Amino acid sequence: MTLWQQLDERFNTLQRREQLMIWASTLLLTLWLTFVYVLEPLWQAGNSYRDRLASVEKQHQEAQQLATTLRSELGTDADAEYRQRITQLEQQQRELTAQITQSTSHFIAAEQMVALLHNLLQSSSGVQLKQLTTAAPKAVLLAGQTEADTPLLYQHQLTLVINSNYAALLKVLNDIEQLPWLVNWAGLRYHVTDYPSADMTLELITVSEHEDFIRL
Template sequence: MNRDTLKNWQSRIDALSLRERAFLLLTAGLILGYFLYLLLIQPTWQALHQGRAELESLQTRLTALEIRSRDLASGRATPEQERLDRIAALQTQLAERESRLQARLGGILAPQQAAQLLQSILAQTRGLQLRQLHSHAGAPLFNRGSAATAAGPAVGRYNLTLEMEGGYDATRRFLQQVEQLPWTLFWDSLEYEVKDHPDAMIKLNLYTLGHS
């Protein structure tokens, strides 16, 4: 910048009012401060922030290593031992659940009695004839481990399938009598297919629980 240009700018500044000069000075100060921030303060702040994050990460890893070291020193925390501990805890929970379920089986109809009782009710229901009755044991309710085995016999599901022939009213009466039993039978599915009105083929799937 030559002297003439400098004098020209000085003349322009001298021509400004006091308020305009103050505003110009403030603007120049803000611009200078912004460049100082970009050149000096911002890089320093970023480096400080990055260093703090790295320090926190190292501290977290160090804490985890200290805990791991103490566990290994005490001989209780190898990966295999941790897995075995989790399995043992789950088996204990399953054994407790199965024990509670076994305590409730007194209100559930025993598998050996269920088929006989259903046949008896069916024989007393006019307009409904039994064609076939199937019963078979299903899978245990729980996958048993060593802890569950110690709790007692397994609790399993026993499926009952009745194939009957009759009308709608007779079927409804039969189902009502089954529902009014003082024991518990669990409903699975009901198929009702009309063959020769009003007679239909009825397939009723039930199940009960019992010890295997």
């Protein structure tokens, strides 16, 4: 008789209650073994997958936040402030250029002043040029400029001393007044040296974009 047959005979001799207990124990053992060797690994694997999924979702959220931040930063023009400043500077430059043009358009150019005076005196009979000097140029501040800014315009002053009689000197003054350019007078002095000869000192002002334009 085999072992299985012996166990079957012994099981049949048991009371109904004992048989049910054995069946229940066997079922519980089977369920427990199924849980330990099958369900538990699957459950642990499921937990692992859930943890990995949560990690991936977190990384995805962080990536979305980073993308949103980058889009926001890229949407903001980082050079806008500099371009606005450049536009303002260009506008200031145009305004200053207009001021320079307006300031110099009616004045005789500094580089023309000396040659023009020489020609004027040569055409005036009996007038002698005794002295011609220039003062240090002075910076002219335009609207919107401060003393710290680079000057864009300079004032030049010429002083000439001429000698002749009253009529000839008066003609020189009239000729200067008739010039098509505006000449500013800084001063005029008349001094009789040996009648009817007299010295007349003229201080004339012109403007230029160049600091050292007048050279004698």
